[in-house]
Amino acid sequence: MPFRLGKDPIRHTLKYLEKGPLVFKERVRVMLVHFNPREKSHAGVKDFLHWYTPQIQYKNPNVQLVAMKDMMPSPFIRLFLDGDEEVIVDAEGKTKEDILSHLTKILGKSQSVLAAEEKEAQIVENKSNFGVGCGRYCICEVPGQVPCPSVVPLPKAWRGKYKNGDMDDD
Structure with missing residues (x-):
């Protein structure tokens, strides 16, 4: 099976992609991640990109994800929203779980909103x-x-x- 090839093939399974906890609000358009893969303080961002990028892309098909390597001395995530608004999240020294929970808290949809949307999608079949x-x-x-x-x-x-x-x- 060709989708099982490569590093960490579990990331390419549908079961793994559907378990992604981060669903952005509708106003998020672009997620730009700056990091340096050789720095120790950037390890959390590197792991975040490796493990959660496929899930984020699967759950948010209208959000553009861009990773910029070796351009900034400190890691951060910049989110561009509707109407020239942007949010900058500091990611230095944070783990991948900390980054994910912080993004979910500030720009992710809550569980109640996701449940309501799922119920509405079942009705409008x-x-x-x-x-x-x-x-x-x-x-x-x-x-x-x-x-x-x-x-x-x-x-x-x-x-x-x-x-x-x-x-x-x-």
């Missing part, structure tokens, strides 16, 4: 689906469709056992 767990139990509920045979009997010509008037009416 594809109307052509029907069955258990969908908006409609049977296709007969769609206007213009043939009603259920249990409610309104089908015409005898549509039933398989009555062909060319061979059998008596019931």
Whole structure:
């Protein structure tokens, strides 16, 4: 399997990507990360990028992620928001978990908002689906469709056992 190749192939699995805890608010457009991979104080940012970037990209497809190496002496994350607004987060000496929790706290959606959006997404599902767990139990509920045979009997010509008037009416 080609997606299993490379360093830490677990990062490429769908199960891992869906467990990402950071879902940005709608106003976040760009996340710019400055770090120097050779510095010890930048190790948390390097690990953050290695482990959480795939999850962030999966959960936030409209957010652009940019990593700038060897350009600044201290690590920081700059987030560009709607309307020329920007937020700068200091990341020096922090672990990857500290950085993730801080970003989740300041610009991430809360669990209650995520739960409400998920519930709304389930309600606004594809109307052509029907069955258990969908908006409609049977296709007969769609206007213009043939009603259920249990409610309104089908015409005898549509039933398989009555062909060319061979059998008596019931």
